[in-house]
Amino acid sequence: MTASLRPHRDDVLIAAAGLLGGLVLWTLGVHTQVGGPLPGAWALIPMTVLAGLELLRRTAPQTALVLGTLGLIADQFTGTSLATVLMFTDIVYAAVLYGTPAAARRIPWTTALVTVAVTIGFAAWFRSADALLIGVVTALISFAPATTGVLVRNHRDAAEAARLRAEQTALLAEIDRTQAVTAERARMARELHDMVANHLSAIAIHSTAALSLDDARTTREALTVIRENSVDGLAEMRRLIGLLRDSGADTEPAAAPTLAALDTLLEQAETNGASSGLTFTLDDRRGAGPKLPTPVELAAYRIVQESLTNALKHAAPGPVAVELDCSEEALTVRIGSPFGDRSGPRAPGSGAGLVGMRERAALLDGVFEAGPAGTGDGGTIWQVRAELPVGEGRGTV
Structure with a gap:
């Protein structure tokens, strides 16, 4: 887009003031020199020409x-009007300030x-100190308006x-x-899903069983499981809400779940999955060694927790x-977990669990895989596998 050639309002005022002032000086007979050939x-x-050029001081400064020099x-x-000289100095200043x-x-x-050339030239011609005065003028x-333009331009830049x-x-x-807000919302979504989905899945499955089976004993057992998971889920929700409300307070951070709590997690899964024909086993081959970083333990715990929840909802x-x-x-x-058709009640799934597990592994620069993987005693096996680096300096989840 080309710049507008319309004169700036201030430039119009400067041109009008210069021309009016020059006319007043000419009327009063004020000149800087006397005896010119014209x-x-x-x-x-030249006064009118310089006043017209003032209109171009921003749009076409060079x-x-x-033209102002000419x-x-x-x-x-x-007779050399003072107004013409002053308008020329302003044009020099504008050429530096608004030019390229x-x-x-x-x-x-x-x-x-x-300036140097004029001083030397007139000194050689006049051979007197008057040449220095011409150089100063x-x-x-x-030079003075050009230098001023440089200073103002540098300050403006x-x-x-x-x-x-x-x-x-x-x-x-x-x-x-x-x-940061997006990352925090994603972290909160993962935590909320992992903490509550297990309880809600158990509630959904056992409530479906209680409604579909006309057996008092089965209904009572289902209602017992529903109550236990409701209470546990409510406690988890209260804990999460408390963390959110106290996030700005000077409070001790809540302890993150560790792999030492997997036994309790599997016991709960055993209770919730008994009616679906599921059994749960833990094979911990880690042995004695240095304590794992907290982010790694938390990610591993949540991946196991979500995998058990998915098994409860979908596994044969x-x-x-x-x-x-x-x-x-x-x-x-x-x-x-067994992968195949299931005759009992199922809980609906959204796929958010797999996304959350994959995100947890990715935040630790780890590897996550999920899908059918070979066959076992009961048929096809759905396997979740995660490799979480245990080196220092990894990300957090």
């Missing part, structure tokens, strides 16, 4: 400078060389750069804030095996 009204021509030279053959970066660098040096109408840096800093801060009757193994590089978690 006296009288000839001085109005063109205005070139107008100033022409003014030397007239190259022009802003070149004009001060050019005016300095012109030349510097005042060329510095202010613009500071403004851009402030905008970029604010933008980066907003991006960081958005990413049979054994569900949990295996743990640890090397110097990684903790390996495997959960295998």
Whole structure:
């Protein structure tokens, strides 16, 4: 897009003031020199030209400078109006301030060389100290406004750069804030799903069984499981709500579940899955060794928890095996469950559990796989496998 050639309002005012002031000085007979070859009204021509060029001081500063220089030279053959000289100095200043970066660098040096050349030339011609006065005047109408333009331009550029840096800093801060909020929401979603889904799945399955089977003993057992899971789920929800409310307070952090609690987790799964013909076993081959990093233990626990919940919702009757193994590089978690048709009640699934497990492994730079994997005694096995690096400096979940 090309810049508009319409003069700026301030430039119109400057041009009008310069022309009006020049006319007043010419009317009063005020001139900077007397005895030019073109006296009288000839001085109005370069004055009018310079006033017109003031309209171009922003839109075409270099063109205005070139034509203004010619107008100033022409003014030397007239009575030389002070208004013409002042308008020329403003055009030099504007050429540096509003011109291209190259022009802003070149004009001060050019005016300095012109000042030196004029001083030396008139010194050689007059052979008197009057040449120094001419050099000073030349510097005042060329070099001084050019230098002033450089200073103002540098200050303006510095202010613009500071403004851009402030905008970029604010933008980066907003991006960081958005990413932090998104990451926190994802973490909360994983925690909420992993803590509550197991209880709600058990409630859904046993409530379906209680409604579909006309047997008082079965109904009572189902209602007992439903009550236990309702109470446990409510406690988990209260704990999560308490953590959210106290996140800004100076409180002790809640203890994250560890692999030492897997026995309790499997006992609960055994109770919830008894009516579905599921049995649960734990094979912990880790042995004695250094304590695993807390993020790794939490991720492994949640992956086992979610896998047991999925088995409770979808697995065919049979054994569900949990295996743990640890090397110097990684903790390996495997959960295998019968994969096939199921005649009993099922709980609906959304796929969020697999997404959450995969995210937990990815945040630790680990590997996650889930799908049919070979056959067992009862048929096809659905296996969940995760390798979680145990090195220091990993991410958190």
